[in-house]
Amino acid sequence: xxxxxxxxxxxxxxxxxxxxxxxxxxxxxxxxxxxxxxxxxxxxxxxxxxxxxxxxxxxxxxxxxxxxxxxxxxxxxxxxxxxxxxxxxxxxxxxxxxxxxxxxxxxxxxxxxxxxxxxxxxxxxxxxxxxxxxxxxxxxxxxxxxxxxxxxxxxxxxxxxxxxxxxxxxxxxxxxxxxxxxxxxxxxxxxxxxxxxxxxxxxxxxxxxxxxxxxxxxxxxxxxxxxxxxxxxxxxxxxxxxxxxxxxxxxxxxxxxxxxxxxxxxxxxxxxxxxxxxxxxxxxxxxxxxxxxxxxxxxxxxxxxxxxxxxxxxxxxxxxxxxxxxxxxxxxxxxxxxxxxxxxxxxxxxxxxxxxxxxxxxxxxxxxxxxxxxxxxxxxxxxxxxxxxxxxxxxxx
Numbered sequence: 001x002x003x004x005x006x007x008x009x010x011x012x013x014x015x016x017x018x019x020x021x022x023x024x025x026x027x028x029x030x031x032x033x034x035x036x037x038x039x040x041x042x043x044x045x046x047x048x049x050x051x052x053x054x055x056x057x058x059x060x061x062x063x064x065x066x067x068x069x070x071x072x073x074x075x076x077x078x079x080x081x082x083x084x085x086x087x088x089x090x091x092x093x094x095x096x097x098x099x100x101x102x103x104x105x106x107x108x109x110x111x112x113x114x115x116x117x118x119x120x121x122x123x124x125x126x127x128x129x130x131x132x133x134x135x136x137x138x139x140x141x142x143x144x145x146x147x148x149x150x151x152x153x154x155x156x157x158x159x160x161x162x163x164x165x166x167x168x169x170x171x172x173x174x175x176x177x178x179x180x181x182x183x184x185x186x187x188x189x190x191x192x193x194x195x196x197x198x199x200x201x202x203x204x205x206x207x208x209x210x211x212x213x214x215x216x217x218x219x220x221x222x223x224x225x226x227x228x229x230x231x232x233x234x235x236x237x238x239x240x241x242x243x244x245x246x247x248x249x250x251x252x253x254x255x256x257x258x259x260x261x262x263x264x265x266x267x268x269x270x271x272x273x274x275x276x277x278x279x280x281x282x283x284x285x286x287x288x289x290x291x292x293x294x295x296x297x298x299x300x301x302x303x304x305x306x307x308x309x310x311x312x313x314x315x316x317x318x319x320x321x322x323x324x325x326x327x328x329x330x331x332x333x334x335x336x337x338x339x340x341x342x343x344x345x346x347x348x349x350x351x352x353x354x355x356x357x358x359x360x361x362x363x364x365x366x367x368x369x370x371x372x373x374x375x376x377x378x379x380x381x382x383x384x385x386x387x388x389x390x391x392x393x394x395x396x397x
Contacts, residue, residue: 029320046131046337048076050096054087055080059107065143069100074135076336084118091120091195094356097128097336100136109150114189123194124363126204128334137190144188196280196364203278206271207358208331213267214260214290215297215325215351219318221259222301225252227314230305245393249386253298260294261287280365289361289371293354296378299385300350306393325349330356350381 053069055062070077078096081087087099101118105111117140121129229235238248264287271277279286301318308314328335328342329351335343346352357374360366368375 046127046334047073048337049074049098049128049132049334050076050078050336051098051100051132052078052087052090052096053080054082054084054099054101056082056084056102056104057106057108061107061109061143061147062102065102065106068139068143072135072139074131088120088195091122094122097122097125097334098132098136109147109154114187115147116189116191118191118193120193120195123196123199124204124359125334126199126201127332128337129194129199130201133192137192140188140190147187199363202275203363204359205332206275206277207362208329208355210264210267210271210290211293211351211354211358212326212331214264214294215354216322217263218256218260218294218297219301219322220315221256222252222298222305223311223314223318225256226302226305227308228311230308231310245390249302249390249393252302253295256298257291257294260298261291264290264294277362279362281361281367285368285371286358286361289354289357289375292375292378292382293350296350296354296382296385299382299389302389303385303392306389325351328352350378353377353381 051069053066055066066080069075079090084099084101087101090096091099099120101120103115103117105113106115106117119133119136121133123129226235229238235248268279268283268286268290272279300321304317304321305314308317324345328338328346329349330346331351335346335352338346353374357371357378360371360374364370
């Protein structure tokens with residue numbers, strides 16, 4: 001071992017790293033970003049799931065129920081309203097993940113009938129619905145038992161009153177005849193309405209995985225396509241011919257879109273065959289959304305590769321964007337349950353809008369009218385990325 005030469009090589013590599021400031025910055029920031037995401041964003045149980053409560057009665061039982069719901073970390077009660085249809089629409093619009101409907105007779109302890117508590121659940125968000133349904137059911141089972149005890153105490157008080165008045169034990173026995181004790185014990189009948197049917201975790205995951213696959217393919221592929229060609233000198237030779245930047249960028253876009261459209265079709269067919277995925281909405285719209293997503297991420301790749309000189313620099317600069325984007329955009333966990341800072345970041349990255357549009361079409365059967373905001377945002381991101389990429393493109397590196 002020639003220690004002196006080894007130290008020389010170490011010094012040379014450190015000097016190269018120092019001269020490539022973007023790569024050095026990425027090298028330092030990337031592990032910090034990832035440990036922060038895992039530690040604060042993905043390391044705990046689901047909480048703060050947005051819900052709405054419909055309160056159609058007034059009284060002590062209703063107040064106690066609302067307090068119990070508000071005190072649970074699982075819920076983030078966005079509103080308490082009185083219209084069940086409005087609450088259902090809020091779930092369908094994606095404003096909340098569930099709506100708990102308290103019936104009009106909820107506070108009437110003298111009513112012998114069980115109280116029908118209904119919950120509307122956005123079953124397209126499988127993670128949130130899996131957490132909300134059993135927790136809500138357990139809560140109302142507990143409340144049902146408490147109401148049952150109160151009813152029994154009321155009955156005993158009435159019975160004792162009759163006994164005192166008539167001093168006749170036989171009449172008290174007769175007074176309990178015809179009483180349905182099952183209705184007393186089971187005071188609440190809990191009903192679940194999954195608005196989009198039973199959605200398995202794989203159904204929830206596949207739309208986002210399709211979008212994520214397109215993202216990684218486009219972003220990392222552009223590293224080889226532009227930064228790699230620049231590093232090998234191919235771009236320099238191309239620019240020796242009468243070729244302008246827009247022609248090069250346009251050619252890269254078209255070739256990448258053709259490849260990604262084919263890949264998107266293969267991915268969708270594979271998901272249908274391998275996992276039995278059912279696309280409730282339009283197949284054409286699903287493919288178009290993936291193509292639009294691919295166009296957006298190609299633009300991002302062009303923007304980054306416009307100024308870097310080597311493929312390694314490109315990869316080091318893309319990683320701090322790509323990996324956090326994958327975690328905060330709702331691929332694996334509902335955005336609403338993340339810490340607030342991650343929720344804000346989520347709406348600044350394009351993958352969030354691709355995921356939302358894909359799930360709306362594939363799981364909810366939504367049309368273009370349901371995803372037009374996502375489409376507009378993606379078009380905006382795409383225009384921004386391409387604008388920066390073309391204007392900042394350095395053909396001399």
